[in-house]
């Protein structure tokens with residue numbers, strides 16, 4: 001019996017399909033089969049019901065063989081995922097749906113990525129994404145419903161505009177309950193007339209297309225959500241986020257940290273290693289090896305072999321190098337063009353009225369504020385809590401301490417009752433800052449020139465090269481819904497055979 005016919009015979013062993021499909025056990029299986037076929041009286045295709053002693057041994061060895069194979073199957077190389085945020089968890093869920101298993105690493109000691117909370121008096125202050133809507137987040141909404149975390153509404157009791165250098169505050173104009181006809185007219189044109197040229201700046205595009213109301217409507221969100229300088233920002237990104245449906249849909253809130261915690265517990269074929277720092281990724285051999293240390297035991301280097309690697313975090317040169325990845329020339333070209341914003345979120349105790357909302361003033365309704373580390377939006381969260389959430393944007397050269405300083409100074413100027421013109425504001429001190437989160441690689445994106453230069457084509461060409469995949473806000477835009485969808489797309493496109 002030649003080897004070839006033996007291979008053909010293997011399926012007739014009627015072993016579980018995982019046995020025969022397990023590549024790494026194939027040589028072992030063949031070795032057994034060959035040695036068996038050499039035994040007198042042995043047949044793979046025995047139809048008899050009675051067991052000869054030889055057949056009994058055959059069965060015994062068969063069981064041994066299979067237990068070995070089952071073992072090999074369960075240790076079949078997983079897909080390694082670096083990053084346990086929206087992107088990494090979505091990739092893991094999509095891979096599990098295809099029957100694969102994964103090992104997920106995250107330097108944070110908890111899952112959720114940017115979705116982290118500060119807790120006080122049983123209340124959660126969301127330091128990451130918090131908005132959700134059926135029209136803007138259809139896929140995310142399904143996840144939220146599957147883990148049964150409630151969605152809530154948020155309406156500030158009072159809204160204010162503040163000048164960050166003087167501390168002057170005044171009442172924000174009221175948002176009409178129903179949009180005026182002029183707004184609806186713009187929305188209609190916006191739907192029909194999306195320019196082909198998506199690489200022009202946001203400011204230029206809205207001005208050229210004559211969308212003053214839409215422009216003024218999205219500006220506060222673009223500023224508060226950390227999308228950087230709108231004069232530079234290619235219109236491609238805002239158009240992805242502010243779809244007509246999203247502009248008209250309801251904005252609800254959800255505790256994304258809780259959502260991702262629960263969702264991660266629904267993974268059944270994945271191992272999650274929170275608090276583990278990936279120090280080196282070796283892609284030089286057929287098997288990828290990832291070296292990491294756990295925060296509990298930093299002196300013991302650990303390693304994990306994987307069939308494929310998914311990098312589920314913003315792929316900047318410095319973050320990739322920090323993970324010990326030695327980049328190919330192609331990867332270097334793409335990732336050196338990635339830009340991010342230096343974004344901060346914080347929970348801070350203030351003397352402003354509960355549920356009051358402060359938004360920074362700008363030169364015109366269409367301009368970005370200075371990017372100097374000052375808070376751009378300050379929002380009281382609960383009617384019985386004096387903790388507010390704030391967001392700040394800084395240049396990359398600004399230090400975290402510098403941002404903390406300017407944040408305290410700015411808050412000290414507005415920390416009081418804005419309804420009382422003569423009220424003296426109270427200084428805000430470092431102890432009032434309850435949580436301060438730095439997002440140094442927020443909103444990974446390409447600038448207009450890079451977009452025109454076809455960087456997305458080059459980026460897409462990298463997917464799967466050297467068994468490496470990239471999924472993060474860069475694939476589409478930093479926005480939970482798109483991060484979830486993009487990670488699934490990568491898995492479905494490259495892992496389903």
Ligand SMILES: *[C@@H]1O[C@H](CO)[C@@H](O)[C@H](O)[C@H]1NC(C)=O
Pocket residue numbers: 134141151252
């Ligand atoms: C979202 O839409 C679906 C389908 O229309 C509905 O069942 C669900 O209740 C909605 N969820 C929320 C939070 O509005």
Ligand SMILES: *[C@@H]1O[C@H](CO)[C@@H](O)[C@H](O)[C@H]1NC(C)=O
Pocket residue numbers: 189192193208209
């Ligand atoms: C689309 O935009 C062009 C140029 O900006 C304008 O001339 C045209 O009228 C617009 N079309 C619609 C349907 O608004």
Ligand SMILES: *[C@@H]1O[C@H](CO)[C@@H](O)[C@H](O)[C@H]1NC(C)=O
Pocket residue numbers: 328329330331461462465466
């Ligand atoms: C894949 O790896 C090889 C060998 O390290 C390298 O030469 C090549 O540039 C890599 N390809 C991409 C697209 O990164």
Ligand SMILES: *[C@@H]1O[C@H](CO)[C@@H](O)[C@H](O)[C@H]1NC(C)=O
Pocket residue numbers: 163164165166361362363
């Ligand atoms: C804030 O107030 C100062 C002093 O009145 C003024 O010079 C500055 O332009 C204001 N800032 C903005 C963005 O309006």
Ligand SMILES: *[C@@H]1O[C@H](CO)[C@@H](O)[C@H](O)[C@H]1NC(C)=O
Pocket residue numbers: 383384
């Ligand atoms: C505070 O909010 C809770 C729900 O968040 C509500 O039940 C309660 O009535 C509110 N209290 C006041 C004084 O508005």
